[in-house]
Amino acid sequence: MEDEHVPESVRRRIEEILKEIEEEEEEEDYDYQPGSASGHFTYDRSLAASHSYLGEAEETHNRIGFLEGGAVLILPLFYLEGVVLFPEATLPLRAVLPSYKxxxxxxxGQDYAPCTIGVVRVERDIVNRRYNLATTGTTAEIKQYRRLEDGTVNVVTRGQQRFCLRHRWTDDDGALVGEVQIIQEDLPLRTPQEAVGKLAPLKNLRIGGTFKVPPLTGSQTNPNNYEDGNDSDAMSEANFERLLTETERRLHQSALCSCYGSDAIDETSSDEEKFGQDLECQPGRSQLDNDMKLMHTEHSKRNEDASPGVGKTAFLEVQPCNRVEQENYPINHFRDVPRAFWPGWVYRMYDSYSLAQKAADRWKNVVSAPSMDGFVMKPILLSFQIAGKIPVSDSTRQELLEIDSISYRLRREIELLESLDRIRCKICQALFAKRSDILVMSTEGPLGAYVNAFGFVYEIMTLRKAQGIAIVGVPVRDYSWFPGYVWQVTQCMSCGYSTGWFFTALKKETRPFTFWGVTTSQILVESH
Incomplete structure (x- = not known):
């Protein structure tokens, strides 16, 4: 039934092209791996990332400072169908319509935010025949521009900051304008407070067989340290300890020593065994008991309503115990003793840095290029880098853009990378390709945005091979997004909707000799 929609001449042409591809691969022993430079890959990926098809452009030489979260400003807007811009991602534009010019x-020419525009994704609702405008977008800085003789303007922009679209209108000069509010980005702390309470973990500071609690320093309380790759554990702990009384601080530090000791215990031990050993080996037990009594007295005087185990004053009354007497206490009694930290696996679920490392590893296994290892110590930047390049549909990437929590965005990206399986037509669900068919043709990654001569912007995913797609156009060399290749229009063989383009190298020695580009607005990524 699928073949009924395709003319006989087109079907024969497809069979001939596929046969030529197979012969080329057999002749050259071509075995390309996604994201890899092996397998006789000869194409220069930087050519596609430079957008040289736009011609020589003039630099704006502007350094746009980042705006504070919550800042409100008015920007010219660009509504782009099927395109999601993330901070640090490159977006080429071509102003053909008078409104865009x-x-x-x-x-x-604006003074308050020079060379800055707002980019918002538009989704076409085929069923209801209308367009849905997203409320979360990204500001973009104009890096290069070129005015052509016919009045057209070619522009290369770079994503800056996320924003919420509050109002929009058309100005007197025809420009689309909107009032936007900059989104305050989440700090990449070790543990989000809303997830596991106010306490944050510290590294194991066992030095020379003894336990040491770090003193509070000014650098530990600097909220901007994460940008330099510093560990934010001490910062979170410092903020917590500042709220404690002297007695509570001594008790808390004793609990830290107990926690450090438990880190050295085999992870296969039960919680009861670990906690029992913590109490048994903890130094200064009698002093700890006295501190807990004194602290409980202070707590009672405050008459605060706090739940056990949450917050700085939530401690329970315990009876004094020592190493000799603890054998008379059931193990459940020790569960009533307040502990300063949650289990390590809880922290790893929400720890931005642990999740960043895991996401970088998953990216390496699935895509490989470009490497994300250099962004591991900058979780927020890593989350945007992956979101801007991950080979999924534009609707899924818009979902990632709207997530405010760094940890939750990274966890969603890890889930997508682990489950990414098959690529299908969004309209009829016909199978186009598998995950192993993903090809990296640009230094930007397997997914990138490109603009054609008529000003339409497309995000495409490049594939080494595809099925169920028909080539319906003649080869064209002009305005090729990948220099050295000619392109042809393609469509789904089942439903007839446009799917993207088929690229063929001008030189036979170029590898890959052919590849496919499918638009992210026309695909549905299926998870296994």
């Missing part, structure tokens, strides 16, 4: 001129 006016928007560019406004952006280049």
């Amino acid at each position: 006016a928007a560019f001129e406004r952006a280049l």
Whole structure:
């Protein structure tokens, strides 16, 4: 039934092309791996990332400072169908319509946010025949621009900050304008407070067989330290200890020593065994008992309503115990003793840095290029880098853009990378390719945004091979997004909707010789 929609001449042409591809692969022993430079891969990926098809452009030489979260400003807007822009991602634009030309001129001349525009994704609702406008977008800085003789303006922009779209309208000059509010980004702390309470973990500081609690320093309380790759555990702990009384601080530090000791115990031991050993080996037990009594007295005087185990004053009354007497206490009694930390696996579930490392590893296994290892100590940047390049549909990437928590965004990206399986047509669910068919043709990654001569912007995913897609156009060399290749229009063989393009190298020695580009707005990524 699928073949009934395709003319006989087109079907024969497809069979001939596929046969030529197979012969080329057999002749050259071509065995390309996704994201790898092996397998005789000869194409220069930097050519696609440079967007050289736009011609020579003029630099704006602007350094746009980052705005504080909550800042409100008015920006010219660009509504793009099937395109999701993330901070640090490159977006080429071509102003052909008068409204977009006016928007560019406004952006280049404005004083409050020079060379800055807002980019918002638009989704076409085929069933209801309308367009749905997203409320979360990204500001973009104009890095390069070129005015052509016909009035068209070619522009290369770079994503800056996420924003919420509050109002939008059309200005007197025809430019699309909107009032936007910059989103305050989440700090990449070790443990989000809303997830596991106010306490944060510290590294095991066992030095020379003794336990040491770090003193509070000014650098530990600097909220910007994460940008330099510093560990934020001490920062979180410092904020917590500042709220404690002297007695509570001594008790807390004793609990830290107990926690450090338990880190050295075999992870296969039960919680009861670990906790029992903590109490047994903890030094200064009698002093700890006295501190707990004194602290409980202080707590009772405050008459605060706090739940056990949550917050700085939530401690329970315990009876004094020592190493000799503890054998008379059931193990459940020790569970009533307040502990300063949750189990390690809980922290790893929400720890931004642990999740960043896991996400970088998953990316390496699935895509491989470009490497994300350099962003592991900057979780927020890593989350945007992966979200901007991950080979999934534009609707899924818009979902990632709207997530405010760094930890939750990274966890969602890890889930997507682990489950990414098959790529299908969004309209009829016809199978196009498998995960192993993903091809990296640009230094930007397997997914990138490109603009055609008519000003339409497309995000495409590049594939080494595909099925169920028909080539319906003649080869064209002009305005090729991948220099050295000609392109042809393609469509789904089942439903007839446009799917993207088929690229063929001009030189036979170029590898890969052919590849496919499918638009993310036309695909449905299926998880296994």
